[in-house]
Amino acid sequence: MKPNYLTILITTLCIFFNACHNSNTAPQLQLADSLIDKRADSALCILEKLSIEEISNKSAKAMYALLLTEALDKNFKSHRNDSLILIAVDYYKDNSNNKLKTKAYYYLGRVYQDNKEYIKATEAYLTALKTASPNQAPILQIYNNLALCYESQEFYLPAIKIYKESYATAEKMQDKYGILHATRGLGNVYAIQDEEEKALSYATIYFIVPTIVYNDWLDFNVRLCQNVGTTSFIFYSSAIFSFGYAAFSSCIWQQVAI
Structure with missing residues (x-):
């Protein structure tokens, strides 16, 4: 069978442009990550200019989902549903990076808490506590929001x-x-x-x-x-x-x- 050179060319070009797009996305995600603690509004502005559908790399997609959820939360924006944060949770739940795993479950809890789904939020916070570092600030956020969920119930x-x-x-x-x-x-x-x-x-x-x-x-x-x-x-x-x-x-x- 003769090779279909047109198909090969199109496939090669798709891979090339996809790689270029991902390489352009990575610096923007890194910039948003560096801003999110002190300039959450600027981080949100950067992230909202990106589209998750255009990010093919699973790692970058998970990071985008996590950062966008965090930025929305820190800018007092309502979380409509769990579809975005679950992308991050599904990726990080079996990941060796406990910091990102903890953060993913914490923001899953924030999404559920925002929507008054306190049982689901409680479960997410309890999961986050399992991998949270005992000497870093995020554990205090987990504790306090978990307690608030108990209060609400x-x-x-x-x-x-x-x-x-x-x-x-x-x-x-x-x-x-x-x-x-x-x-x-x-x-x-x-x-x-x-x-x-x-x-x-x-x-x-x-x-x-x-x-x-x-x-x-x-x-x-x-x-x-x-x-x-x-x-x-x-x-x-x-x-x-x-x-x-x-x-x-x-x-x-x-x-x-x-």
């Missing part, structure tokens, strides 16, 4: 347990924002349960932490709204102050036993 004892684990981990890491996230969560749960004394004690830590200056406290609240949403934050603050300013003032200098 009115499973208050598991929520308290996870918040306390988050608090202890944040203390070991000397992460002041992590400490305040966990404090907010514990105060919120105790306020819901009408445990006034404990709620006010955690409010003391949250609102009057002597080692945190005013600007850092404002920065923390911005981060808090980014991670847990303004609704939860407003509810917590309202619940604390509903006990009354006098009661709040009376426990300002109390020591809190975690």
Whole structure:
């Protein structure tokens, strides 16, 4: 059989142009990855100019799906469904890179949590915890969002347990924002349960932490709204102050036993 030179030529050209496209995509993904922590809006702008259908490389496609989900989350964009993040999860679930595996399952949890599918979100966060590094910040995000899922299902004892684990981990890491996230969560749960004394004690830590200056406290609240949403934050603050300013003032200098 004579070779079909036209077919060979077309195939070769397709491979060539596909390789060129993938090589052009890689730098854009790397740039988006470098920006996503501090300039999530810029990262999202870069990623939205790409199309996942045009990315043939499985690794690049998984990275794109993960980065886009992360960028949407950090820009407070709603996650419509799990189809995008599942591309990343399916690729990284059997991957040796635990950092990316953990991140994929964490953002799978964020997607489900955003859509109020708390059981699925809980499962995703528990899976993420299995491979999360105990000494890196992402574990605190997993803890706090997992606890929020328990809260949303009115499973208050598991929520308290996870918040306390988050608090202890944040203390070991000397992460002041992590400490305040966990404090907010514990105060919120105790306020819901009408445990006034404990709620006010955690409010003391949250609102009057002597080692945190005013600007850092404002920065923390911005981060808090980014991670847990303004609704939860407003509810917590309202619940604390509903006990009354006098009661709040009376426990300002109390020591809190975690």
